[in-house]
Amino acid sequence: MQAGGSHPIQYQPGKYPAPQHSAPIVWMPMPTVMPNCPPGLEYLAQLDNIHVLQHFESLEMITGFETNNTYDIKNNLGQMVYFVTEDTVDYTRNAYRTLRPFVLRVTDCMGREIMTMQRPFRCTCCCFCCPSTRQELEVQCPPGVTIGFVAEHWNLCRAVYSIQNEKKEDMMGVLGPCSTYGCGSDSVFEVISLDGVSSIGSITRKWNGVLSAMSDADHFEIHFPLDLDVTMKAMIFGACFLIDFMYFESSPPQRSSTHN
Template identity: 30%
Template sequence: MTNVQPGQLPLKSRILTLTSSSSESSSTSSENENQKNKKELVPVRATAGRMRRGGALPMQRAEPIHVPNQVAQMPIVMTGFVSLVPHTVLDAIAMTNCLMVVQCTEPLEIFTGIETPNRYVVHDMYLRPILFCAEKSNFISRECCGSGRNFTMEIRDMYGAELMKCYRDNPCFSCTDFLGTQFQGQQIGLMKKECCDGDFKLLGAGCNQPLLIRSPCCASCGGTQIFPVLTYTGIKVGEIVRLYPGFLQEAFTDADTYLVHFPYDLPPILKLLLISSVFLIDFTYFEDNN
């Protein structure tokens, strides 16, 4: 009597079974594995895809975006930032010096005038989408507070997994507007704006050297607007450019497109904070199309 372990066939049966099914298993193993991976990824990709509704995404390019007035490298060394959890998005933005933030148009808002949650897509220099951003706010605050409303911006990667979260804190009767940013649950920075000051201050967690985002004189007048990004010593290290969307789009919707460019060697934590700073700039100057 052979010694058969639980779940194991006798040797002779195993040989016959393996011989008869070897060709079939070899042809179907890769197919079954692909179907399994497909079943796991399809729901997640569908979730990310639903965040893009309301407007066509820019077409991908074979050549990167040409960025004028580009700063080659950081003029000063900024250190002391908190360590970030490794992620593929960090690897992607580490190799780029420009990001495009595109706000999706919302048909319901265009035809009815009802304010809907904002949605944005972040692209790299080749216009490949890397992040999807969706505002979370209630209907009453959108209708009553308009562009001054508080919100939470959920930022997800290509597969729908939550990566970052931004939250705006603009309490009533307060002179200071705050935008906090978290990366995978970790606080990485804060952006603030005083009501008597047209500039934004951006501070990364762990570093006492803030960045200054200077507002143009007539930022809310429409057209292309440039927000220079300066170091704490006043040296320019990049720009946030709000592109002119065209007369019809600017008249009937508040959807905008922003270019964010910076040196390649800018710390990744500051690149993430510059992405989140676009939301506060958009709500401060360009959210109300009236």
């Protein structure tokens, strides 16, 4: 397949298994290599918005057993851009649930891991305003090369994050709504400049009706300027997953161990 071709790209063998779908996957045409762009981020350089679609796990709802999350990343045409898989052991997922440390692996149409996102464990038993309890996500692209962090900041009324570079210098901010629990409406997290004056983009959790209320199969839409630095696009992309785990990753119901 030639770079930049107009034909749909079918999944090809790589290090990681192909995503499991009932219908053939149509991938976004592979872009040409770009100078000064981390390998695999050429896709983001061509886009000003993407959709993050979490897979619905019916077995998880029935059994209460927490499974690894999987996500499709698509453009506005419905073409696959990336596939994201959680890589966490069973014990960790089911012992720590939504607070679990995790690794997310982002793969492209060739099955190559082009980005890694990881959250360390943070104990929440201390005072909620203590720095050691605040959540943080590290983004690596390519895997092993840190390009930045998403850091939570304590705020009494709303979700507040900073998007940082590899030196942990603040580059942008993220402000969430005062409440993320409203039924029937989207939850918008605004990406803003450091001075709080300019709106750069947004991360919106779309309301999916009954599915939103009963499961953690979320749909996010991410907007950013087309000409935004591709590394910062990747960081906004990473912020979406930290937001998902912190506010929208509902634990499956636990089965009772007692019998009547």
